[in-house]
Amino acid sequence: MIPTPLLVFFVFIFGAILGSFLNVCILRIPLGQSIVNPPSRCAACGRQLPLGVNLPILGYFLLRGRARCCGAHLDPRYPLVEAGTASALAALWLLYPPELFAIYALLVAGLIVASGIDLDYLVIPDALTIGGVVAGISLSYLFPSLQGKEDPADAMIRSALSATVAGGSLWLVARTASWLLQKEAMGIGDAKLLAALGAFLGWQSLPFIVAISSLIGTIVGIGILKKRKQKLGVKVPFGPYLALAALLWLLGGARLAVKYLPNNFS
Ligand SMILES: [Zn+2]
Incomplete structure (x- = not known):
């Protein structure tokens, strides 16, 4: 050994x-x-x-x-x-056990590439976001433990529903904010990225990821505003914050949720 x-x-x-x-x-x-x-x-x-x-x-x-x-x-x-x-x-x-480690390593690799490209270009390629949704749903079927299930079909349905809820709700927020501000407030790429995170991590991860990424985004945003004296409303990449929040979920958030949320929350 x-x-x-x-x-x-x-x-x-x-x-x-x-x-x-x-x-x-x-x-x-x-x-x-x-x-x-x-x-x-x-x-x-x-x-x-x-x-x-x-x-x-x-x-x-x-x-x-x-x-x-x-x-x-x-x-x-x-x-x-x-x-x-x-x-x-x-x-x-x-x-994590080797099987989940391999899947999460793949997810983290994709998130790092998505974050780097988002920082450089303010877009996340569909190959990574839509590709991530497809990968998350497929891997849930092949490895149902990814969704905490034993039955492949159950796991796949859970993954697909989580992706839909995640992408759909952020898309709605993005559309509403854009309509209120009369300009593009948030990229649709962020909604697709959250859909991919839902497909991999299940819907129970979403409140944590949305709350933590918004918190980090706000803190960093205020820092940038103070430093550069930029006008409010300048488009900033949100992908890196979603990625960081997802990593924090994997490194401890999931365990906290299991500990402090009611048992039937799954
Ligand atoms: Zn050189």
Whole structure:
């Protein structure tokens, strides 16, 4: 048997390597480029990097935040995404059985890519949101424990209903807010992302995710307003807050809900 700390270390390393792949996805998916070919290029000068040069997390610090080829400043987001993916996966490994760990790792990877693209472009590609809904419903059928069920059909129905409730209610909020403000207040992409979260995590996660993401969004929003003296109503990406709230649900929110909500709340 491999001791737990060593296993967690392996999962962390795997997460860091996965994170460096997610960085490539964030850069290339919005441009319609292939995510596997060509191999990593320098974001600044476009020169191809020899395999193994871009060591996850540590590489950034070893190179003191500069590209080896041309000395351009590297975006600190690269090591952040790598360290974030690695830490999230290590924590999920400790909390969940292997089957659920694999599904949640996939979900977290998708959420990180969606957040990165939302921050850069203020849109989330349908491939990630609608794709997430399809993946969540399919995985619920294949692994009913994802929905806390034993019967595949039960789990699939629960996942599909949760996606519909999640997407539908946020869509309604977005439409109402846009109508009241007479401009687009919230992207429909956010409603699709919440639908994907519903498909994976079930409807009981939704009050937590909506409350926590709104709270984080408000705090960050006030911070940005103070710092940049921006006008109210500037469109801000909401996807990263939904993603962060979903991660917090996986890391502890779900357990709190089980502890403090009535038993028939499922
Ligand atoms: Zn370069």
